[in-house]
Amino acid sequence: MPEYIRSGSVEEAVGLIAEHGSSLWIMGGGTIVMQVLESGADYWQYIMGLDGLALDGIERANGSWRLGATATATQIRAQPDLPALAAAARMVGGPALQNAATVGGNIYARSPQGDLAVVLLALDARLHLATADGEQAPSLGEFYDDWEAAGRTPPGLLTAIEFAEPAGEVVFMKCGRRRFNSASVISVAVNVAQKDGKVTEARIALCGAGPHAQRCAAAEEAILGGKLDDAAIARAAAAAAAACAPVTDTVASEWYRRRMVGVYLRRALAQLA
Amino acid sequence: MALKDLKIVGKSVRLRDLDTHVRGQTTYYEDVRIPRMLHLKMYRSPHPHAKILKIDTTEAAKQPGVVCVLTHEDMPGKKTFTPLAAIGVAPEDEPILAFDKVRWKGEPIAAVVAESEAAAKAAAPKVKVTFEELPAVFDVEEALKAEAPIVTPWGKNYYQYPDDHAASQIRYGDVERAFAEADHIVEDKYQTKPIEHAPLETTGCVAKPEGNGRYTVYTNIQALYFALDNTAAIVGLSPAKLRFVGGTVGGGFGGKVDIQVEPIATLAAIKTKRPVKYKYSREDEMRVSSTRAAWRIYVKDGVMNDGRIVARKITTYQDAGAYIRLSSYGTMKHAGHMPGPYTIPNVSVDAYCVFTNRPPSSAMRGFGVMSGSYAIELQMDKIAAVTGVDPWQLRLINAYRNGDMKAHRKAADDAALVETIQAAAQLAGQALPADFAAMSSDDRKGG
Amino acid sequence: MTTKVLRLNVNGEDTLVPVGPMATLQEVLRDKLELTSVKVGCAQGGCGSCSVLIDGELRLACLTPAEAADGCTVTTLEGLNESNSIVPIQQSFIENYAAQCGFCTPGMLVATKALLERNPKPSRDEIIEALSGNLCRCTGYLPIIKAVEDAAAALSGKQSA
Incomplete structure (x- = not known):
C-alpha cells in the first residue's frame, strides 16, 4: 500500500x-x-492529501470567480450566483460524496465522471497550476490537451480554477439513470451569448462523450452568428452527436450516449432560444 | 375461518430485530470479533473456457504476509460438489477449486490466505496458471447445437433429467390438433437477462478452529444446513464437528445459497489452524456471485375468436451458466409454472436447463417462475391484441377455476386468480362488465 | 511497513489509534475500535452503509483515509445512540417498519441525522435527495422516507413545544 x-x-x-x-x-x-x-491498483508509492493547504476558498472579485482546487461539491452547490455549476455539483454523487468531492479532483475524473469539468469548459475556465518551473495558467481545454500528451501526468499542483463572470446564459443538463446520485450517461453544458437575435458567443461542452469533458467545436459553429432557432439547435445537436466519441460501459452503450448527446444538447439550447 | 379470527394474516408484524437494527447493534457474521484472523482472496480464471495446464503458486506463497495458498491438490477427498446433491441433483459437477478446466470467467482456482486482507489481495494476482484457451459458448441455443463446445463433464450441454430426458417436459392433450382447429395462432420469442442480487452485505464467512477438532463457521449463507453438510463432505469431517452460525443476512434474495465460501474457508482454517475470513469484495459480488438466470422462451398458442386459449406449446431454455447449482431445480419450477394460471386443454412444454460458459446462475426470488410469467403475460397481451378481446377479460376467461384439471394432471383447488384480477381492476379504476365482475373461482359461470 | 499513530475523537472520546499505510477510516472504526455499526457494503463510496459524521459533516468512512481524519471528531451511530436527538428518528424507523435486513439502517440513520441538523423541516424531495447516497437493496425506500418525514415532524414539534 x-x-x-x-x-x-x-x-x-x-x-x-x-x-x-x-x-x-x-x-x-x-x-x-x-x-x-x-x-x-498498486502503481503508487505515495498518496498526497491536500488537507491543511487551505485551497478550498471560493472568491468572487472584479468580474471573476476563483474556486480553490479543494472546494467541495457541497460548497459549490451552495453558490446561487453560479446556477449551472451548482446544478452540476448537485449531481456529483450523494450528499456524503459531495462533502468530500473537490472541484479539482473532478477535472481529473475519468469520463463519464466530470460533471463540474463540463461546466468549467463552457465557462472557459483557466487553471492555476503550481509547478517546479513556476505558475502556469492554461485554459481547461489546453490543460486537457497537454495532460493527454503527457500520458495523464499532472504537470504540478492544481491550486485554483478561475473564470470570468459569464457574459451569456449557462445551462447544465445531465442524463442519468435516476434523479439523484446517478452515474452519468452524458452531461452537457452550454454558454451562449446573444445580441440582436444573433448568437455572438457559444461554448458547448460535453461529458461522457470522450476520454474527458471537452468542447464541441462542430456544435458551436452550428449556432454561431445566426439566430438560435429550432433549425440551428437541431444542426448543433446533430453535429455534436456526430462528432462525439462516447464509450460503452456498464452505465450506457456508445449508441445510447451518442443519442443522448443530441437529445440533451437540444434541450439545453432550447432553454436559451 | 373468518378473516377476523386470524391472528397474523392481514396484520403488520413488527420485525423482532428492528430495535437492534436502528441502534446498529444487530450482529452480522463479520461483526463477530475473532482474534488472529487470516484473510482469504481467490485467484480466479481470466478465461471463460480453458484447459488448466499448470498451476504455480510459488511466487504468491512468497508474498509478504501470505500463510498458505490452496489449490485442488489440497482437497482431502472429492474435488467437485453440487449444492443440492442431498435432494437428488446430480452429478457433482462444480470444482471447489478448478483442476483440469475452467468453464467460466471468474471460476476459483487458488485460494491465497494471508495475515491481512490487503496482503491476500496483493498476493492473489501472483498465482501463475498456464491455460490453453478453448472455444467458448455464450448462447443457450448455440450451446445445444451439435458442433458447440462442450461445457459439462458429461458431454451434453443440458441437464439430464430422469430417464435421460433432455428437458423437463409436460405433455397434456394434443397441441398440434388444437393448433389446426384454432382460429388464431399467436407465437413469439421472449428473452430475459441475468440479474445480480447485489445484496448490500456481500457474501462471506469466517471459519474458526475451536482447538478440539471442531470448527465454528460464522456465515451469511441462506441455506445453513445445506452449507454445513456440503462443507463437511468437502473438507472430510463429520458434520458433528462443524457448527454453523447463521443469523441476520444483510440482504440475500437467493444470492447467498450457493455454498461458495464456506468449504474453502473451513479447509483453510483446518490447514492453518487459524480463523479464516473469506469475504467477497463488491466487485466479486457483482462479477462472480451467481445471478438470476437469463431465459429464452418460445410460446406458441392456439386461440379461438372468443379469447379461449385451446393450445399452448412452450420451448424454453434456461442459461444455467457453467454449473448446475440450483438451475436444474429452477427449470423444473419453470416447467411447473407453465402454462401459467390458465386452464388450457392442450399443453406441451420442453424446458431445457442449458450450460454455457457464462457465470453460473442460481436462485433468486421466484427463479424460473418470474421469467415464465413475464413471457406468459406479454403473450396474453399479444393474444388480446390479435383477437380484440379486452386483456382483463381475456385473463378472466382463461383463469383457473377450482376443479379445472391443470396440465400437470392435478385439479386446481386453491384458485384465486379471478378474485385477484377483479380486485386489481377495482384498484386500477378499470370497470369490468357485470358478467365478468360476477365471475368466481368456484365455477365457470359467465366465463 | 510504517505505522502511524492518529489522534481521533470518536464518539466523544479522545483516542490514539495506530494505523498502517492507507488504512481507511472504515477499517479503523470497525476493526480497531470495534464500532460495527459502520458497515462495509462496497468499500468504494457506492452504498452509504459506512456513513459517519466527520467534524459533524456526513462522510463515507470507506473513502476517507484514516490519516486524513487525524485530529478530527468522528461520530458513528454508536455515538449517536447516546444522544436524545437520535431517539425520535430510531422510534420513527421502528414504527414505520423502515428496516428489513438492517444492513443499510445505521447509514440511513446517520444520513437522516445529518439532514435534520441542517434542515429540520425537509420536503419529501429533500429527504429523497439527502438519502440518495444510501442504498437499500431490500427496496424499503418508501417506509424509510416516511420514517424521516415522521421523525422530522416529531423533532420539530418538540422544538416548537
Missing part, C-alpha cells in the same frame, strides 16, 4: 510532485483515489 503524505505548503507539495513523479498521486477528496486503491 502507498504511504499517505501531506505537505505543509503549496511549495512543499510542488517539491514532492517533482521529486516523486508518477509514483505520487494527488488526492483531493478521495472519492476517486480511494476507489481505485480498493480495486487493487
Whole structure:
C-alpha cells in the first residue's frame, strides 16, 4: 500500500510532485483515489492529501470567480450566483460524496465522471497550476490537451480554477439513470451569448462523450452568428452527436450516449432560444 | 375461518430485530470479533473456457504476509460438489477449486490466505496458471447445437433429467390438433437477462478452529444446513464437528445459497489452524456471485375468436451458466409454472436447463417462475391484441377455476386468480362488465 | 511497513489509534475500535452503509483515509445512540417498519441525522435527495422516507413545544 503524505505548503507539495513523479498521486477528496486503491491498483508509492493547504476558498472579485482546487461539491452547490455549476455539483454523487468531492479532483475524473469539468469548459475556465518551473495558467481545454500528451501526468499542483463572470446564459443538463446520485450517461453544458437575435458567443461542452469533458467545436459553429432557432439547435445537436466519441460501459452503450448527446444538447439550447 | 379470527394474516408484524437494527447493534457474521484472523482472496480464471495446464503458486506463497495458498491438490477427498446433491441433483459437477478446466470467467482456482486482507489481495494476482484457451459458448441455443463446445463433464450441454430426458417436459392433450382447429395462432420469442442480487452485505464467512477438532463457521449463507453438510463432505469431517452460525443476512434474495465460501474457508482454517475470513469484495459480488438466470422462451398458442386459449406449446431454455447449482431445480419450477394460471386443454412444454460458459446462475426470488410469467403475460397481451378481446377479460376467461384439471394432471383447488384480477381492476379504476365482475373461482359461470 | 499513530475523537472520546499505510477510516472504526455499526457494503463510496459524521459533516468512512481524519471528531451511530436527538428518528424507523435486513439502517440513520441538523423541516424531495447516497437493496425506500418525514415532524414539534 502507498504511504499517505501531506505537505505543509503549496511549495512543499510542488517539491514532492517533482521529486516523486508518477509514483505520487494527488488526492483531493478521495472519492476517486480511494476507489481505485480498493480495486487493487498498486502503481503508487505515495498518496498526497491536500488537507491543511487551505485551497478550498471560493472568491468572487472584479468580474471573476476563483474556486480553490479543494472546494467541495457541497460548497459549490451552495453558490446561487453560479446556477449551472451548482446544478452540476448537485449531481456529483450523494450528499456524503459531495462533502468530500473537490472541484479539482473532478477535472481529473475519468469520463463519464466530470460533471463540474463540463461546466468549467463552457465557462472557459483557466487553471492555476503550481509547478517546479513556476505558475502556469492554461485554459481547461489546453490543460486537457497537454495532460493527454503527457500520458495523464499532472504537470504540478492544481491550486485554483478561475473564470470570468459569464457574459451569456449557462445551462447544465445531465442524463442519468435516476434523479439523484446517478452515474452519468452524458452531461452537457452550454454558454451562449446573444445580441440582436444573433448568437455572438457559444461554448458547448460535453461529458461522457470522450476520454474527458471537452468542447464541441462542430456544435458551436452550428449556432454561431445566426439566430438560435429550432433549425440551428437541431444542426448543433446533430453535429455534436456526430462528432462525439462516447464509450460503452456498464452505465450506457456508445449508441445510447451518442443519442443522448443530441437529445440533451437540444434541450439545453432550447432553454436559451 | 373468518378473516377476523386470524391472528397474523392481514396484520403488520413488527420485525423482532428492528430495535437492534436502528441502534446498529444487530450482529452480522463479520461483526463477530475473532482474534488472529487470516484473510482469504481467490485467484480466479481470466478465461471463460480453458484447459488448466499448470498451476504455480510459488511466487504468491512468497508474498509478504501470505500463510498458505490452496489449490485442488489440497482437497482431502472429492474435488467437485453440487449444492443440492442431498435432494437428488446430480452429478457433482462444480470444482471447489478448478483442476483440469475452467468453464467460466471468474471460476476459483487458488485460494491465497494471508495475515491481512490487503496482503491476500496483493498476493492473489501472483498465482501463475498456464491455460490453453478453448472455444467458448455464450448462447443457450448455440450451446445445444451439435458442433458447440462442450461445457459439462458429461458431454451434453443440458441437464439430464430422469430417464435421460433432455428437458423437463409436460405433455397434456394434443397441441398440434388444437393448433389446426384454432382460429388464431399467436407465437413469439421472449428473452430475459441475468440479474445480480447485489445484496448490500456481500457474501462471506469466517471459519474458526475451536482447538478440539471442531470448527465454528460464522456465515451469511441462506441455506445453513445445506452449507454445513456440503462443507463437511468437502473438507472430510463429520458434520458433528462443524457448527454453523447463521443469523441476520444483510440482504440475500437467493444470492447467498450457493455454498461458495464456506468449504474453502473451513479447509483453510483446518490447514492453518487459524480463523479464516473469506469475504467477497463488491466487485466479486457483482462479477462472480451467481445471478438470476437469463431465459429464452418460445410460446406458441392456439386461440379461438372468443379469447379461449385451446393450445399452448412452450420451448424454453434456461442459461444455467457453467454449473448446475440450483438451475436444474429452477427449470423444473419453470416447467411447473407453465402454462401459467390458465386452464388450457392442450399443453406441451420442453424446458431445457442449458450450460454455457457464462457465470453460473442460481436462485433468486421466484427463479424460473418470474421469467415464465413475464413471457406468459406479454403473450396474453399479444393474444388480446390479435383477437380484440379486452386483456382483463381475456385473463378472466382463461383463469383457473377450482376443479379445472391443470396440465400437470392435478385439479386446481386453491384458485384465486379471478378474485385477484377483479380486485386489481377495482384498484386500477378499470370497470369490468357485470358478467365478468360476477365471475368466481368456484365455477365457470359467465366465463 | 510504517505505522502511524492518529489522534481521533470518536464518539466523544479522545483516542490514539495506530494505523498502517492507507488504512481507511472504515477499517479503523470497525476493526480497531470495534464500532460495527459502520458497515462495509462496497468499500468504494457506492452504498452509504459506512456513513459517519466527520467534524459533524456526513462522510463515507470507506473513502476517507484514516490519516486524513487525524485530529478530527468522528461520530458513528454508536455515538449517536447516546444522544436524545437520535431517539425520535430510531422510534420513527421502528414504527414505520423502515428496516428489513438492517444492513443499510445505521447509514440511513446517520444520513437522516445529518439532514435534520441542517434542515429540520425537509420536503419529501429533500429527504429523497439527502438519502440518495444510501442504498437499500431490500427496496424499503418508501417506509424509510416516511420514517424521516415522521421523525422530522416529531423533532420539530418538540422544538416548537
